[in-house]
Amino acid sequence: MMGTRLLSIQKVTKTFGGLTAVSDLDFQVNKNEMVGVIGPNGSGKTTVMNMISGAFKPTSGKISMGGKTLSTMPASKISQAGVGRTFQLVKLLGGLNVLENVTAGAVFGYRKRWGSDAEDFAMEMLELVGIEDMASAPIETLTYIDQKRVELARALVAEPKILLLDEWLAGLNPSELTVGIDLIHSLREQGITVLLVEHVMDAIRSLCDRCIVMSSGEKIAEGKPAEVLSDENVIAAYLGGSDA
Amino acid sequence: MKKGTHLELTIVLCVLAASIFWPLVVNGYWLGIGVDAMMYIALATSWVLFSGPTHYISLASAAFFGVGGFAVGLGMSDYDMSFWSMLIISAVAGTLLAALVGVATLRLSGVYFVIFTLGLAEMIRNLVSWVQNNFLGSRGLYVLTDFNDQHLFWMLLLTTATIYITGWLISRSRLGFALRIIGGDETVAKHVGINTAFAKIILFTTTGLFGAIVGAIIAPRWSYIEPNQVFSPQLSFFVVIMALLGGSGRLWGPIVGVVPFLLIWNWVDANFPSQSILVLGLAFLLIVYFLPRGVLGRLEDLYVKLKKRII
Numbered sequence: 001m002m003g004t005r006l007l008s009i010q011k012v013t014k015t016f017g018g019l020t021a022v023s024d025l026d027f028q029v030n031k032n033e034m035v036g037v038i039g040p041n042g043s044g045k046t047t048v049m050n051m052i053s054g055a056f057k058p059t060s061g062k063i064s065m066g067g068k069t070l071s072t073m074p075a076s077k078i079s080q081a082g083v084g085r086t087f088q089l090v091k092l093l094g095g096l097n098v099l100e101n102v103t104a105g106a107v108f109g110y111r112k113r114w115g116s117d118a119e120d121f122a123m124e125m126l127e128l129v130g131i132e133d134m135a136s137a138p139i140e141t142l143t144y145i146d147q148k149r150v151e152l153a154r155a156l157v158a159e160p161k162i163l164l165l166d167e168w169l170a171g172l173n174p175s176e177l178t179v180g181i182d183l184i185h186s187l188r189e190q191g192i193t194v195l196l197v198e199h200v201m202d203a204i205r206s207l208c209d210r211c212i213v214m215s216s217g218e219k220i221a222e223g224k225p226a227e228v229l230s231d232e233n234v235i236a237a238y239l240g241g242s243d244a
Numbered sequence: 245m246k247k248g249t250h251l252e253l254t255i256v257l258c259v260l261a262a263s264i265f266w267p268l269v270v271n272g273y274w275l276g277i278g279v280d281a282m283m284y285i286a287l288a289t290s291w292v293l294f295s296g297p298t299h300y301i302s303l304a305s306a307a308f309f310g311v312g313g314f315a316v317g318l319g320m321s322d323y324d325m326s327f328w329s330m331l332i333i334s335a336v337a338g339t340l341l342a343a344l345v346g347v348a349t350l351r352l353s354g355v356y357f358v359i360f361t362l363g364l365a366e367m368i369r370n371l372v373s374w375v376q377n378n379f380l381g382s383r384g385l386y387v388l389t390d391f392n393d394q395h396l397f398w399m400l401l402l403t404t405a406t407i408y409i410t411g412w413l414i415s416r417s418r419l420g421f422a423l424r425i426i427g428g429d430e431t432v433a434k435h436v437g438i439n440t441a442f443a444k445i446i447l448f449t450t451t452g453l454f455g456a457i458v459g460a461i462i463a464p465r466w467s468y469i470e471p472n473q474v475f476s477p478q479l480s481f482f483v484v485i486m487a488l489l490g491g492s493g494r495l496w497g498p499i500v501g502v503v504p505f506l507l508i509w510n511w512v513d514a515n516f517p518s519q520s521i522l523v524l525g526l527a528f529l530l531i532v533y534f535l536p537r538g539v540l541g542r543l544e545d546l547y548v549k550l551k552k553r554i555i
Contacts, residue, residue: 053435079437093428104425107418108437114418154436 004031006193007052007162012061012071014047014217021047023217025061029162034184034194036204036225039214040237045197046088048214049166052195053085054078065161082110084160086151088167088197092139099135102126102153109158118157125153129183145176152183156192163187165196169203181206201229213237247420248412248495256496260405267394275393281506282400283462286407287479288487288498290454293411294447295484296492297423300353303480304345304361307368308338308452310475312459314372317385317469327389327464334460335453341368342452346445353430362477369475376471385469399461407454411495414450419443481524489531491538500539 007029014022022044029035037045050056052063054075063071070078084105093101102122106113113121126132129149134142142150148168155163169180181203187194188207198204204211205225213221213228215237221228228234266278287305295302312334319325319333349360391399414420422443426433433440463469482505490501505527512523535542 055431055435074439075431075434076437076439079435085435087431091429091432093425093432096424096428100424104421104428104432105436107421110437112437158436 005029006031006033007065007195008063009048009052010062010064012048012051012058012063014044014051014056015059020217022051022058022214025214025217025219027212027219027222029193029195032191032193033209034188034196034207036208036211037195037197037214038199038201038204038211039220042216043214043237044217045214046166047217049085049088049164049195049197052078053083053164076108079109079158079160082158082161083164084109084155084158084162085164086148086155086166086168088170090144090147090151092147092150094139096139097135098131098137098139098142098150099123099126101139101150102157105154106157110161111159122153122157125157128156128186129153130179145172145180148172148180149183156187160192162193162195165194165198167197167199169198169200177203205229246415246494248415252494252496253409253412256408256499257405259499260401260408263401264398267397271393275397277506277510279393279397279400279462279465281502282397282404283458284482284486284502284506285498286400286404286458287455287483288490288502289404289407289411289495290451290458291483291487292492292495292498293407293414293454294423294444294451295487296495296497297415297420298427298444298447300444301358301484302361302448302451303358303477303484304342304365304452305455305483306475306477306480307345307361307365308342308455309459309462309479310365310369310372310471311337311341312456312461313463313466313469313474314385314459314471315456316460316463317387317474318380320387320389321385321469322380327387327391331457331460334456338456338459339449339453341456342449343445345452346448350441350444362480365475365477365480369471369477372471372475387463387467387469389464391464393465396461396465400458403454403457403461408495410450414447415495419446423447478524481528485524485528485531488538489527489535491535491540491542493537493544494540497538497540 005028009025009027012022012025025048037048039045051058052070054073058071062069065081068081070081093104099119099122102125103118106118106122123132123135126135129152131146131149134146152168169177172180177200184207208225210223211225211228212219213234220233220237221231267275287309291302291305315334315337316327316330319330320327345364349357352360422438425436425438426440426443430440459474486501486505487498489505490497490499513520
């Protein structure tokens with residue numbers, strides 16, 4: 001399934017002191033595609049997300065989206081260029097209520113809205129993720145899955161060109177997981193381009209068009225989830241090969 | 245810090261308007277208290293502009309205040325400038341200094357920011373003393389004007405009203421919302437598209453501008469300007485403690501905090517002059533421990549509790 005190329009990661013390397021977290025990574029994400037990044041803990045998946053969103057700068061290599069070089073921009077500019085994300089450990093804004101937390105994503109990002117326009121659209125996003133009843137609740141009172149929903153709504157409300165989900169399904173119990181997977185499914189039906197880091201293999205199988213497998217900072221496989229997950233190298237990486 | 249409502253604006257402006265009459269009904273001691281109170285309300289409100297939403301505790305108030313006061317002294321004493329032109333120059337100097345500090349402290353947060361701002365204020369104090377002793381001749385700087393406490397009170401009142409209205413407008417703007425997001429989580433702020441550096445510098449600069457103006461206005465009251473006095477670090481701590489006592493979650497928190505603190509402080513200072521710093525420390529502890537969100541925060545909690553009980 002080849003569409004128009006949206007995001008491209010070219011020869012990207014990231015080192016922290018002497019440690020190479022990501023090494024010479026290459027991959028593309030096409031428009032309307034849902035791509036998974038998987039791999040054992042410490043394989044550099046979150047670092048890739050952080051480099052795309054601008055939390056870190058790559059040590060070398062280039063990340064670009066639709067002709068714009070993202071890898072030289074600060075995070076705020078990358079967000080304005082149309083990259084939305086959630087965080088591995090949920091980051092919400094204490095002291096602000098649910099609706100304000102979501103509205104925060106609407107005002108300064110890719111699509112800018114303000115005032116009642118922003119709040120109305122934030123409310124729509126809360127409906128989309130299914131927590132419109134909690135709009136005025138203090139953020140501290142939410143359960144874990146609801147906090148994750150708020151974060152997702154905050155990313156969606158800017159109508160990003162690409163959405164980065166960093167282990168969005170992690171930490172959910174089995175019934176929440178079903179709800180979560182359905183929710184991401186609904187995004188894909190709307191044609192949103194998603195890059196997701198995930199450990200939940202069921203989710204990868206049912207959601208992704210393609211996935212990229214990382215181990216020790218390198219890409220070791222890429223392809224359809226079913227094929228990739230039966231790849232010998234991938235199994236070795238997960239189940240105790242040399243570098244697991 | 246929450247978005248200001250029209251009701252809040254109306255009430256605060258009414259209170260400020262009513263206080264126009266204060267210098268007409270009292271004089272001497274109580275007028276002096278009034279000037280002190282208005283000075284601290286102005287300083288603490290401008291402190292809350294930046295530190296309220298961002299939770300960055302700045303101890304640089306004395307630096308801006310001192311720059312304002314010292315500039316007025318220097319200009320009027322040595323360069324025959326008028327008070328009004330020096331007021332404008334003070335404002336410009338305070339703004340530039342704050343912009344510089346803002347740029348320098350961009351990467352600092354938490355306790356590092358606190359220490360940096362305190363160190364900076366102290367450094368400026370010592371630097372100004374040194375320059376004065378070595379290059380300006382150790383002559384004192386005199387600020388001789390026809391202003392009395394009434395005039396100063398009204399000028400400070402006007403400044404306070406300006407600060408409050410500015411802050412109220414900011415709290416309802418994109419910039420104000422951006423600052424609340426920064427206060428919530430700076431990483432999130434960057435990732436939702438906020439130029440955090442720009443937002444912080446703009447607000448910090450506003451704080452510096454108003455701090456310098458207040459320092460300039462109060463200069464005629466002292467007549468004789470001495471760096472150790474106008475750059476006194478105690479002022480920075482006073483501003484923080486008063487803002488926290490009132491509650492930095494609302495722009496009008498300082499109004500609630502300044503008056504009781506000042507009255508208690510004056511009583512302590514008059515009766516136990518050598519223990520007054522001890523009392524200041526104690527007050528800090530008590531406020532942080534028992535009123536972490538200030539008097540207003542406590543009142544809000546009570547209100548919520550009452551509402552629940554009634555429903």
